[in-house]
Amino acid sequence: MYDIVESRSVIYNGPMCIEKIADLQRRARKGGYALPHLLGGSIEMVVSQIKAAEDKASPIALGFAPEVFYMVPIEISFPLILSAAKIARVPVATQLEHGRDFNVIMRAIKLGVSSVMFDGSSLPYEENIEKTREIVKIAHAFDVCVEAELGSVGGSALRGEASKESYFTEPEMALDFVRKTNIDSLAISFGNVHGKYKGRPDLDYERVRKIVSLIDIPLVMHGGSGLEEEQYRKCIDSGISNIHFYTNVTTGLWSFLRKKIASLDSDPVYHEIVDWTMQYFYSQTVHVIEMLKSDGRVEVAKSAEAAADNRFDLAASRSNRSLR
DSSP, X not given: OOOHHXXXXXXXXXXXXXXXXXXXXXXXXXXXXXXXXXXXXXXXXXXXXHHHHHHTTOOEEEEEOTTTSTTSOHHHHHHHHHHHHHTOSSOEEEEEEEEOOHHHHHHHHHHTOSEEEEOOTTXXXXXXXXXXXXXXXXXXXTTOEEEEEESBOEEOXXXXXXXXXXXXXXXXXXXXXXXXXXXXXXXXXXXXXXXXXSSSOOOOHHHHHHHHHHOOXXXXXXXXXXXXXXXXXXXXXXXXXXXXXXXXXXXXXXXHHHHHHHTSSSOOOHHHHHHHHHHXXXXXXHHXXXXXXXXXXXXOOOXXXXXXXXXXXXXXXXXXXXXX
């Protein structure tokens, strides 16, 4: 039914390879930092985030969440992310986030992602196991990692959508789930929520440590926006290997653009907005990388081809633009 073999993208095609997310997560855990995970919802986001990772010598994971960027088909978004990742000079993992539909997950695998997330957290426990196990068997046949979610990470990054109810991941259940599904990494719930937190986040670090003591695969935190820097350090020290960001790295964009526009004597032309947007996401990504202590963790690949075309050099791109 799904002819993945003939259409699967080549994983390696540049100075660095598109890496399995679980491999980067394990290295992060061993090194005492967290892998930064951001959404690649637009070309501005993708290029500026990879440029920041290169400049900070950091590995990075770029995901795409169809329920957030519903206006962009994955057949457009993933080729964009994968093309950029293939020529990056640092390790990049690519992931379908919160895949709940079997067909969407198969399409993502066919397009060449290195990881898919199956989110069966809203299903009864045994059904979550059964469907996750089915996805794992198929994905592993094509050398694709699988992340699953157990418990329920509440909240929502979408305006107007009812906040999803949270319930914490039970450590013993996590052990059983991992044994029965053979997943590569597990997203857990320990007080983290999607979108904006209401008040100071109250995170159960002891729960994380308990789960770490029982299972040997990387643990993932969704809902990384809005924590205090000390809380990120505690998450990492407790055993979190990968932290996802979206809400807080995007909500300041409009304020940033308004300040730029206010300095003009006329309305901006669109390419100026693109340039400023990339500056904004670059600075936000640098901040995330530094908070998670992932800077300086990888060797930036040297490539005559990469150096010649300044492929992710935002400053060079601005200086070489032509007037129109």
